[in-house]
Amino acid sequence: MEYERRYQPNEFYYFANIINPFPSFMRQLYFLLFLFTFLCGQALAQEGWLGWKVGEENRKWKSFSSMESRGLGLDSIVNHYKREGYLAAFSKEEKRNTDSLWISIDLGPAIEKVNLSSGNLPTNLVKNINWGEKTFVEVGFLIDQILQDSENDGYPFASVQLDSISRTGGGIEASLNYDYGPLITWDSVKVNKQNKTSEKYLQNLVRIIPGTPFSEKQLREAVKVIDRSPYFKSSGYPALTFQFQKAQPTFQLLERNANVIDGIIGFLPNENEPGKLLVTGQLDLQLYHLGGKGRDVQVSWQRFNELTQSLAINAKEAFIFNSPLDVGGNFSLLKQDSTFLRRDLGVIFGYRVSPNFYLNFLANRVASDLLATFGYRDVEELPEVADYRWSEYGISAEWDLLDDVIAPRRGFKLGVKASAGNKRILENTGLPEDVYTGLDMNTPQYLLHLNWEKHVFFKPNWGMFLGGAGGWVQNENLLLNDLFRIGGLKSIRGFNENFFYASSYAYLNVEQRLFFGENSFLLVFLDGGILENPYFANSKERPFSFGAGLNFETGSGVFRFIYGVGKSSQQPLTFSQSKIHFGYLARF
Structure with missing residues (x-):
């Protein structure tokens, strides 16, 4: 992962306040010493630099936080060209220093067309696919779609490769070799400890049912459902833990200030006593998500005039007996x-x-x-x-x-x-x-x-x-x-x-x-x-x-x-x- 550090002006200001008691030349000396230390720290923070070129085309340097991330970055660059049809692309080291690496990339011949067949692709993934001659970019999109369908059907670790490759002029003939990987099912959901929301309530809300096949699409939809809740919102994409062929999502929730006390006072002309004001009022008390279980209670009182008043009480219990149904009751009284x-x-x-x-x-x-x-x-x-x-x-x-x-x-x-x-x-x-x-x-x-x-x-x-x-x-x-x-x-x-x-x-x-x-x-x-x-x-x-x-x-x-x-x-x-x-x- 790439990190970029930008210097904050207030750091210089803070340092200047520290050295202010010293003479001018001492302040300059300390400032240069501080700047040197800061720049050295910046250099040490960047563990690896990578530069590369393709033919005569020059690329800019990229910095990485570690040697491992630099290696992954290099693989990503080479794979980018392979996805564009340069299957024989490889990297060649040109120069290596303590903290930098310069490479050149040999692309080799481009594959313009691919005559593709389904190979061992499962029947449920073959639907609505037109086989035959395709560009290599189209093949890449097709493989992405197959992998996406797999991760939404319980196989997030599935893989697809081109197999039985043979050269045909400027193109190739190939079939797909599909590997399911392990079947992953959902485990129960988890909620960050700082939130009062019941894990059972959240599980019912996002409809992630333990034992059903894992689905990345379902996880994305769960985030959307959470963000539309009046009780809380997500603070980031949920963390996933895979263990014993089960996926357990942990949701990071931020509670909303959902409870309401609403009071209104009205001053109206008193029709029964001209020249005087009639004070009316309204009070709304709304308590939401009691016990972290989606339990709501609302009480509303209004006074319209001297003799008219109303009272309304509403209550709701969410996911009754862990079913998808909410049950609520209401009572209202109007005295006209x-x-x-x-x-x-x-x-x-x-x-x-x-x-x-x-x-x-x-x-x-x-x-x-x-x-x-x-x-x-x-x-x-x-x-x-x-x-x-x-x-x-x-x-x-x-x-x-x-x-x-x-x-x-x-x-x-x-x-x-x-x-x-x-x-x-x-x-x-x-x-x-x-x-x-x-x-x-x-x-x-x-x-x-x-x-x-x-x-x-x-x-x-x-x-x-x-x-x-x-x-x-x-x-x-x-x-x-x-x-x-x-x-x-x-x-x-x-x-x-x-x-x-x-x-x-x-x-x-x-x-x-x-x-x-x-x-x-x-x-x-x-x-x-x-x-x-x-x-x-x-x-x-x-x-x-x-x-x-x-x-x-x-x-x-x-x-x-x-x-x-x-x-x-x-x-x-x-x-x-x-x-x-x-x-x-x-x-x-």
Whole structure:
């Protein structure tokens, strides 16, 4: 291996400070002595020099750290010419000194064409190969491909040589002589001791199964999977140990600061008490990779106004019973002022199809009940809010092609969910019995949801974020407490959290970002959408908003400040209705 030492200016500076108390001529003397010692050290550090020429062509000298590495370098040079068709190429020593060697390379006649046959090449490696006349470079590429296929099928020490060589004019005829070498299978994976990640979890993640044939391609894919993990990333290519015909990889992992505490405080105009502010809030606690086993727990609390609050709890256990399935559960509670209470309880089974594609199967039970019925005593038909139960079953998928899981600059991400189930309306004794007469109490309900984001990177300090979402829910007896909730910091900014109800919606977020750090940037944004609410006189709404903000990364988290102004049929475009959100997202 070749080493190159470059002198660092601070070394001279450090030495100058040491000799500063001495007279000028002494400083010069010590400086020359130091420089001589340094240059001698440089010369001693280079154990071997190699120079060579091919015909009249002169080559530059190359330095090597040892005599052994110089010998390997010489073999590499000669083999380079052999691969180009000079099979008789050999090196001839011209001059040898204590620390240098000068050689000349005699190429001999070039082999222009090779009439190649398969020889003893195994049948599984012969597929899709066109035999016959080839250039010598093509033969080299073919042999490389055979060796690559072998190392991906359990034979990393396989070898291929030309055999039965005979001269035919300017070319040769030859066949391939293939040697399998020993069959190598996978052993269990190892993780560097400084990392908390369970070796069993990592083995399930990268899908390296002990006893299966070794594959170099599988090892490269494992590195890609690791680098896409939100928990850790690789610090280099894994080390391989071969023993007793088994290959054991040792992965060097660097843990990411994946855990999150995110708190946001909002100051909104108090609609019930004009002239005063209403303080709202949000708290997210996300704990990832607990115990080093891919176990996640997330808790989210929000307060939208004086009487409305929500709570969501999610948990996931990875590779349940060492199977490829992840199992998760979720619970959410929404209290909408004094109108209704909604509870969701569900279970999710997840499967990672590929490093970029994740599939979920879900089952969910939704229950919603009226909190107050006094205002509905005299209604003649089912009101917009009612008691119901919905058994939801569905599937969701996520494609993640972002370049970084935490602070992406490029790439695309897409999530899709589709579900269906039976919804049953319950009779509430606080409502007149007549509202349920002739009503189909059991009906199918369908739901579709989509979200996406795109990151574009123009220059080192300039990028763009594009994102959006859409949803659709359908039922014969669609209620207000069935509808999607849109608006706020994570959807259409410039409005209160969950400001809009929608049976169908789509919105787009556009941000221009001016970066001054890896995840620090100034932004200006424009949000716009279209949504439909069957319970509003103006059933179709086209809200939009604009504003600016700051995302500032510190050593242990991210500070966020967003200012937005929005307009809709329910909110005029005025700065008195503007929304300010700020908070600190701490990672640990």
